Amino acid sequence: MCGIAGLFLKDSALEPRLGELLGGMMGPLSSRGPDSAGFAIYGDGRPDAVKLSLHGESEGHVTAVAGRLAEALGKELSFAIRHTHAIVSVPEGDLAHAEAWLAAHAPEISVIGKGRRMEIFKEVGNPVAVGKAFGIETMRGSHGVAHTRMATESAVTTDGAHPFSTGTDQCLVHNGSLSNHNSLRRELRREGVKIATENDSEVAAGYLTWRMRQGQSLGQALQSGLGDLDGFFTFVVGTESGFGVLRDPIACKPAVMAETDRYVAFGSEYRSLVDLPGIDNARVWEPKPATVYFWERGQ
Amino acid sequence: MNTIIDLKTATTRALNSQLQSEAAAPAGSRWQITNVRGHHSVAVGIDRPLSVEIDGNTGYFCAGMNHGAEITVKGSAGQGVAETMSAGKVHVTGDASMAAGASGRGGLLVIDGNAAARCGISMKGIDIVVKGDVGHLSAFMAQTGRLVVLGDAGEALGDSIYEARLYVRGSVASLGADCIEKPLGDEHKAELAELLAAAGVTDVPVEAFRRYGSARKLYHFNIDNAGAY
Numbered sequence: 001m002c003g004i005a006g007l008f009l010k011d012s013a014l015e016p017r018l019g020e021l022l023g024g025m026m027g028p029l030s031s032r033g034p035d036s037a038g039f040a041i042y043g044d045g046r047p048d049a050v051k052l053s054l055h056g057e058s059e060g061h062v063t064a065v066a067g068r069l070a071e072a073l074g075k076e077l078s079f080a081i082r083h084t085h086a087i088v089s090v091p092e093g094d095l096a097h098a099e100a101w102l103a104a105h106a107p108e109i110s111v112i113g114k115g116r117r118m119e120i121f122k123e124v125g126n127p128v129a130v131g132k133a134f135g136i137e138t139m140r141g142s143h144g145v146a147h148t149r150m151a152t153e154s155a156v157t158t159d160g161a162h163p164f165s166t167g168t169d170q171c172l173v174h175n176g177s178l179s180n181h182n183s184l185r186r187e188l189r190r191e192g193v194k195i196a197t198e199n200d201s202e203v204a205a206g207y208l209t210w211r212m213r214q215g216q217s218l219g220q221a222l223q224s225g226l227g228d229l230d231g232f233f234t235f236v237v238g239t240e241s242g243f244g245v246l247r248d249p250i251a252c253k254p255a256v257m258a259e260t261d262r263y264v265a266f267g268s269e270y271r272s273l274v275d276l277p278g279i280d281n282a283r284v285w286e287p288k289p290a291t292v293y294f295w296e297r298g299q
Numbered sequence: 300m301n302t303i304i305d306l307k308t309a310t311t312r313a314l315n316s317q318l319q320s321e322a323a324a325p326a327g328s329r330w331q332i333t334n335v336r337g338h339h340s341v342a343v344g345i346d347r348p349l350s351v352e353i354d355g356n357t358g359y360f361c362a363g364m365n366h367g368a369e370i371t372v373k374g375s376a377g378q379g380v381a382e383t384m385s386a387g388k389v390h391v392t393g394d395a396s397m398a399a400g401a402s403g404r405g406g407l408l409v410i411d412g413n414a415a416a417r418c419g420i421s422m423k424g425i426d427i428v429v430k431g432d433v434g435h436l437s438a439f440m441a442q443t444g445r446l447v448v449l450g451d452a453g454e455a456l457g458d459s460i461y462e463a464r465l466y467v468r469g470s471v472a473s474l475g476a477d478c479i480e481k482p483l484g485d486e487h488k489a490e491l492a493e494l495l496a497a498a499g500v501t502d503v504p505v506e507a508f509r510r511y512g513s514a515r516k517l518y519h520f521n522i523d524n525a526g527a528y
Contacts, residue, residue, distance in 0.1 A: 028337075251397070251416050251434075254378065270337035270356050270377060284356060284375060286396055286415050289435065 002162075002175040003029025003127075003148040004255075006236040006266035007276075008243035008295050012142070014262055014277070018043075019139030021276060023131045026146050028271035030127045033148030036161035037130040038122025040171040040238055043141035045117035050095050050168070053113035053120040054086045054102070055158055062086035065106045072101045083133040084158075085112075087119050110159055110196070115169035117141075117240050122161040142297060143243050145236050145266075147173040153181070153200040164202040166193060167209035169240035174201035175253045175268060176232035184228070204229055208237060219294040222246045226290055236266050244294040251289035258282040264295050300329065301352070307334040311341055318345050318368075337377065342370055348387070362389045365406060378415075381408045384425055397434065400427045403444065409498045416453070419446045422463055428498035438465055439475065447494050449503060457511055461518075465511040466491055468503065477517040483510045 005025035009015055019041060026037065045051070056062035059081055066086045070077040079088040090098045095114075102109055113120035121134040127148040131137070147162035154160045163171040178184075181200035184207060188195060193206040193213075207229060211221035218239050225235075225246065234253040237244045245266055247255055258265045258273050260282045267273045270284070287293055304314050317323045318330065329350040335341055339358035342351050345368040353361065356374040365384040372380070375393030382401040391399075394412035401417070403425025410418075413431035419438045428447045435453035438446050441463030451469035458475020464487070465478075474480075483491075488505045495503060 249435075254396070256377075256396075269358060270375075271339075271358055272337075274336040284393075286394065289416065 001032045001150040003032035003268040003272070004173050004175050004234065004236050004266060005029060005146040005268070005272050006144070006173075006238075006243060006245070008143040008264045009262065010264070011262035015142055016140045018141040018144055019135075020137040022144045022146050023136040024275050025265070025267060025272040026127050026131055026136075026148060028274075029148045029268055032268055033150040034126060035151055035156045036122065036124040036149040036158070037127035037147065038120065038149075038161045038163050038173075039131070039134070039136055039139075039144060039146045040113065040118055040120050040163040040165070040173075041136075041139045041141045041144045042115075042117045042169075042238060042240065043119060043139060045115075045240075046089065047116070048092055049089045050092055050114055050116060051119055052088045052090060052098065052102075052111055053118075053165075054088060055110040055112050055122070056084055056086070056106075056108070058084060062109070065102075065109055068105070069098060069101060072105070073098060082121060082135060084123060085121050085134070112159075113163075113165035113171065115165070115240065118165070118169045118171060118238065120163055120165055120171065122147075122163065123158050124156055124161065143238060145171060145173050145238050145243075152177050154198050159197050160199050162201060163238075164199070164205040166195065166202065166206040167212065170205070170209055170212070170238070172201065172205035172208060172235055172237045174204055175234045176248070178204060178229055178231035178233065180230040200231070204233065204235060205237075218242055218244050219292050222292045222294070234268070241297040242294060243296075244292065245287055246292055247287055247289050249290040255287050256284065257287055257293070258284045301331040302328065303331045303333060305333050306336065306338055306341070311338050314341065315343055318342060318349065318351070321347065324349055335374070339377070342368070345370075345387075356393070365389060375412065376410075380410075381406070381425075384408065394431070395429075399429075400425050403427070405444075407494075407497055413450065419444070419463070422446065426494055426497075428494055428500070430498070430500070432469070435472070436475070438463055438478075441465070445490065445494060447491065447498070447508070449500070457513075459517060460511075460513045462513060464490075466494075466508040467511065468507045468509075471509075471511070474511065477514045478511055479514045481510045481512045483508065 066079045162173040165171045178200040181203040208221045326347045335355040337358045343363040346366040349368040351370045358377040360379045362370040367387045372391045378396040381389040384406040385404040387406045390409045395414045397416045400408045408427045410429045416434035418433040422441045422444045424444045432450035438457045442461040448467045452471045454472040455475035457478030491505045
């Protein structure tokens with residue numbers, strides 16, 4: 001099982017409602033993945049700063065760590081606390097220092113994402129409750145992906161929840177299971193791709209990061225994945241400006257898409273799309289197996 | 300007169316109980332289901348000739364186990380529409396997701412749009428007419444019944460097929476194991492004409508189709524293949 005929702009807005013007038021719409025898509029998918037949930041939101045960004053998504057034990061814990069990080073860098077850092085997460089905006093020049101400081105002085109903190117625009121929130125528990133705890137409905141942005149997890153390949157932990165991010169502003173959610181993730185993980189680590197968990201889906205994220213690092217576009221990286229990733233998958237991926245979908249050639253894992261002149265939406269089931277504005281007149285279709293779908297924001 | 304059931308207020312369980320009850324839904328009664336909103340298992344297990352109209356896109360297994368009702372989905376259907384149908388008619392005006400008509404034993408399934416992967420998988424007597432394309436592995440292990448495709452068929456059509464008969468007007472990406480093209484004889488043209496008429500297709504000549512079926516080479520274990528296992 002597992003459920004995926006994705007929303008890519010074409011009409012900027014909908015941006016203040018991104019979190020509300022994406023959060024609403026999660027409810028009907030809770031039955032597909034009741035053990036954990038996560039979101040990646042592509043919101044506002046500053047050209048000279050990178051946002052780190054930090055996951056800690058509690059609100060107090062991440063607040064204290066964010067404060068200590070600011071002190072260590074000797075800077076005023078702007079940060080937002082949401083539930084067990086802190087989104088800390090670090091000046092680009094201080095990024096390496098900040099990451100090294102976190103690894104050395106707050107090793108219990110997971111850096112679950114970094115990006116100019118991307119913020120990641122994930123936690124174990126009922127997906128609707130997780131969304132509420134983070135205040136997903138208040139978030140604005142241009143696109144986002146969400147996931148409800150039914151764990152198969154690794155434990156039910158926050159680090160095992162999706163989305164996975166292995167590159168700046170890159171994230172991936174997955175419905176399915178990969179069978180060659182162990183060998184691929186070893187190869188990717190040899191290539192210098194950071195993979196933090198034993199989860200199969202993180203390997204898929206790492207694979208795409210590696211391909212894009214080699215100069216491939218997201219679309220090309222997804223195409224390469226068809227040859228190198230063995231197993232069942234429906235992926236929805238995000239980059240700073242793009243949104244992509246890929247299903248394996250057997251296509252056992254469900255996928256429904258809807259497009260209007262205001263948005264492109266993905267749902268594991270049509271049920272998750274029914275509250276989107278104008279859905280009754282949207283073009284609704286099932287993405288074809290082994291076919292890369294990709295949308296990019298106009299610059 | 301139609302009895303209207305609004306799934307915004309009624310549960311699918313209540314809906315199906317009503318449709319399955321002879322007292323609540325006598326033969327010949329007409330039903331309309333609104334606000335379907337992708338719910339699963341809508342109008343399943345009906346064993347009488349009812350007329351059921353479903354307004355909107357449905358979730359999984361819509362019209363499953365149908366035995367005699369005439370069910371129209373005004374929209375697209377999720378996976379497993381009309382699965383294990385044994386009699387009656389199911390008409391989808393949009394597309395159907397994977398495994399449409401799976402394991403069906405009888406009746407007619409008509410899909411005006413495209414059907415995704417594994418359409419007619421393990422069909423056992425159902426007739427399926429798809430006016431668009433069908434996805435890969437359609438008619439996989441199809442035992443009896445007829446599948447008519449007015450568009451194209453995806454890869455591995457009729458893999459491990461038994462005695463179902465397949466008619467495709469467009470291209471076939473590839474044939475599955477033990478599925479071959481066969482001549483279109485007069486008796487095939489006659490049954491094809493009947494199926495097209497039943498599906499409301501009047502403007503396509505039967506000569507436009509090619510017929511596919513079993514080479515019958517997988518029926519029995521062949522000692523020469525022992526090394527392959």
